Amino acid sequence: MRIVLDGMGGDNAPREIVKGAAEASRLIDHEICIVGDGERIGSLLDEFEHDANKIGILHASEVIGNGDSPVKAVRRKKDSSLVKGMEAVRAGEGDIFISAGNSGAIMSGGVFVLGRIRGIDRPAIGSTYPILGQDGVSLLIDSGANAECKPQNLLQFAVMGSIYAKNVLGKEKPSVGLVNMGTEPGKGSSMVKEAFELLEKNRDGSKGVNFIGNVEARDVPIGVCDVIVCDGFIGNVILKMTEGVALSISHLIRRKFSEGLAAKAGAALLYNKLGELKKAFDYTEYGGAPVLGVQGAVVKLHGSSAAKAVRNGIARAIPFMENRVVDTIKCAME
Numbered sequence: 001m002r003i004v005l006d007g008m009g010g011d012n013a014p015r016e017i018v019k020g021a022a023e024a025s026r027l028i029d030h031e032i033c034i035v036g037d038g039e040r041i042g043s044l045l046d047e048f049e050h051d052a053n054k055i056g057i058l059h060a061s062e063v064i065g066n067g068d069s070p071v072k073a074v075r076r077k078k079d080s081s082l083v084k085g086m087e088a089v090r091a092g093e094g095d096i097f098i099s100a101g102n103s104g105a106i107m108s109g110g111v112f113v114l115g116r117i118r119g120i121d122r123p124a125i126g127s128t129y130p131i132l133g134q135d136g137v138s139l140l141i142d143s144g145a146n147a148e149c150k151p152q153n154l155l156q157f158a159v160m161g162s163i164y165a166k167n168v169l170g171k172e173k174p175s176v177g178l179v180n181m182g183t184e185p186g187k188g189s190s191m192v193k194e195a196f197e198l199l200e201k202n203r204d205g206s207k208g209v210n211f212i213g214n215v216e217a218r219d220v221p222i223g224v225c226d227v228i229v230c231d232g233f234i235g236n237v238i239l240k241m242t243e244g245v246a247l248s249i250s251h252l253i254r255r256k257f258s259e260g261l262a263a264k265a266g267a268a269l270l271y272n273k274l275g276e277l278k279k280a281f282d283y284t285e286y287g288g289a290p291v292l293g294v295q296g297a298v299v300k301l302h303g304s305s306a307a308k309a310v311r312n313g314i315a316r317a318i319p320f321m322e323n324r325v326v327d328t329i330k331c332a333m334e
Helices: 015-025 038-045 070-076 081-090 103-114 151-167 190-201 217-222 232-256 261-269 271-280 307-322 325-333
Strands: 002-006 031-036 055-059 096-099 124-130 137-141 175-179 210-215 227-229 289-292 297-300
Touching: 002 015, 002 081, 002 307, 015 031, 015 038, 015 055, 015 307, 031 038, 031 081, 038 055, 055 081, 070 103, 081 096, 081 103, 081 297, 096 307, 103 289, 103 297, 124 151, 124 217, 124 232, 137 151, 137 232, 151 175, 151 190, 151 227, 151 289, 151 325, 175 190, 175 232, 190 210, 210 217, 217 232, 289 325, 297 307
Parallel strands: 002 031, 002 096, 031 055, 096 297, 137 227, 175 210, 175 227
Antiparallel strands: 124 137, 124 289, 289 297
16 A cells, blocks of 8 residues: 655644654555655655655645645645645555645545545545543544535435444444434424434435434533534534643643642542543544545544654554545445
């Protein structure tokens, strides 16, 4: 397998991207191709221990930044690391594309360079969501790609999310829940009500949606279902709210355990447990978010990813390709 990595995308590119790739090269059996400024990437590789037999460089002279208009940038910056990386996957010169770059540009590139899977109106981003008190994650889809959706889009998200949850997250028969303001079938906007009816009709049908009904946001963190379906606006709010609450709790605990000798002694006794709590909310542990619905395997890393997140993102993206998720989605939509 050849992993194509956007070396210039993200807040910490290219140093942290290259460092993460160097670390990953010593852990995996696949080749990594870093796309970007060849001279800078080569110079950085010399700084980090890596397996030279597993890392290559594809030069790209342009960069798509966060301030660029996604559609215009993809169309005009043909020699950017993002576009050249996706073109490599489209041409069969790579098997999976990974980037921490501009989210809108990644989605636009997926549509314009790789193309949509027939039957999918709107590709979506699926983010892994940690389940509190348990080992495991749920999949939140869509988590930011589509602020406005139609009922049919949510059904498609459920189908794609179920396939990913089964083939990558190891959920044998993933349960699907529709985020709503209440669990009763009649709740929500007209769009959500129609989506509920579509999901009900396809419950355990040919598309394999194990729909359990509406779910409330308060139950998402405790693992109420394996695939959490919503539009990108709601999904992104859930993600950002969770991240904010986790950071607030972390700061609060740190402050409380530093107030006096007794508190510090208690912190020392609970050091391992506090570490486990921090790890549960650490996005760098869970890899990237798959872009589902395009004709190629694409993974979006957090924009502020450092080397650890890049390394884990590469390692955790491998099953996405090995288990042929894209082909399975194509078959389901046919």
